[in-house]
Amino acid sequence: MKLQLLSRAKSAARRLIPFVCVTTLVLTVCWFTTDRAAALYILTNEDDATIVLEQGADVADFSSQMVYIGTNASGFELTLAAGRPVTVLYGGASISTTSRQETVSELLNRVHTVPGPLDMVAVDLKDTGLTLTVASDLTYYERATESAPHQTVLVNDPELEAGTQKVVQTGADGVRSAVYEVTYSGGERISRQLVSEEDSTAVDEIVHVGTAPVPAAAAPDNGDRVVNVAKNADGSGTLTFASGAVLNFGSVKSMTATAYTKGHGGADSYTATGTTVRVGVVAVDRRVIPLGTKLYIVSADGKVTYGMAVAEDTGVSGNIVDLYYDTYQQCIEFGRRAATVYVLN
Template identity: 30%
Template sequence: MGNFVNNDPHDPRSSSKSLAMRWKHENVRVVSVIAVVAIAITLVSVLVGFSYSKKTVAIVVDGQERRLETRQETLRDVLDEHTIAVGSHDEVSVALDTEVKDGAQITIERAKPIQITVDGLTKTLYTTKDNVKQALTQLNINLKAQDKIFPSKLTSIASNMNIKVVRVTKGVEERKVKVPYQVVKQANPDMKKGTKKTVQQGQSGLVVQKIEKTFEDGKLVTARMVDKKVQAKQVNKVIAYGTKKEPELVVLSADSDDVGQSSGGNSDFDYKKKITNVQLTAYTETPGSVGAKTASGTKVTEGRTIAVDPKVIPLGWWVYIEGIGFRRAEDTGGAVKGNIIDVYYDSSKQVQRFGRKKGYTVYVIGPVKPEAS
């Protein structure tokens, strides 16, 4: 018999080892694939997460808008990221620690320095407002209706501009004013010329005035009277002075060459002065005024009254006119000057008939009429 030959090509031990090797190789491949997939998933997740954290924010500074992209969480970090500084007096629409969301709009108002003078002090303050009125309100500067603002309230704010507030106050005070009396002079025809007397005593008046005073920053600028009341009435002092003319007496010396004696009709009389070449005219008062007063204070009387020039014949003296008779110098006239005598008549017809006569002789006797002898 021949030898028995084993034809099994595989060694049982060798076969187990090969199976193990194949399993390990395949497992490594699977693990590698799983690891690669895991890494890919992680990277995608990171990238997706990173992409989703990116935000767009609008920052408006003094009306100018800037659109920024950021992944920062708070406004403070966003501003720091883009080097946008915020001053201590600037106004930001939200707090700096606010979480910023995509599409948010943030407003920043830059504060401007201004010089404000008020209540005697000048200060440098900061405002984000547009005009003077808004700035004063923001800075808690109280204004009264009558206060003055320079420049005006609606003036636009500019950096380092000067603003002045003038405090205006008004008050009313009472003032007593003494009103002195006036001296009034009144003519009195019944009193002798050159005399005077007090008819009414004067008394000062008293007026109470209300004065409105206006002060600007404590200094008086205007004062005006808004009311007045008479507390005591003023009484004027009245003084009467005389205008009555007294007859002018001219004393002629008895030693004068003009002194003599004459015969007038049935009377002999002494005279002080003789006047020759005298012109005679006649006059009367206006109709209805018979008995009017003369310059000497007497009433005009036909047959007695004549008008003379007092420098030639004294008022109140008697004269003898040749061809006319005795007459008394009682009146004067604007046209009676020098050696002219105006003879009074009651009737204007008699005046017309008398006309103008020249060449008469007149004897000046004196203040007493001669008696018939």
């Protein structure tokens, strides 16, 4: 014999109206109340009890507390198809059941699991079933397919001059499969951190960066002519030559230039610094121009260009620069002239 019993009324003060319906096969005892019943209990001959929620029965709604793992969505109800395995995790306990064409809220009510006001219901949809985790703090791992910006990889290249770059592979954005660690607390998402990424289709941009030393600019020969002198407020500046060569100077001196050669006036084959005399060596007063200083010398009227020189000799005093020539005749022809001396950096 099967007995169906409507659940107890929601309030003990409710007014109950009993009646009995008898047939030859089934005895049904019904308790009708002025309010709807919360549930219908079915008692079988095997003495086990199951609860079936009536359509439209009053049940607690937990939709606002639901977080659907993998979608970043919450606040809506999911209706479950019948016959799907479900695991409910709450307070260290695990409850296994099977869905019955019901919402998640209805299922939780059916298994007597009531989330607290700060609890969340993590709805983890899987191919094999559904897991509902009820907790105030939730951490789970979310896999997402998202855009993957390309990276720029810099590679030192000793064959390129320092200060230059060359793109050898153009980058392209793509997509990637990313895994994020997502943490909720008290109903709010407090963090979402990337923990791994894989299968990126982005293509790195590869840029070679030059590391080779930049060769020094070729010094102008004495046949080259200055086409521009650019001066700065501090006295420094730049000499630009017709050949394109450039010299930077730190200061400019107006001096008297004379000439000398070995074998005349007491000069021999060696300078005061021990080097061999040659064109390009000049004698100076070391108090005016320190020995070893590089110079560029031209007559003040621009008619004679001595060119590049190094202060390696002495024997003069004051604001005089003595230029070495290979022959005595050249010295006579040069004579004594006003000169502009650029002290090079």
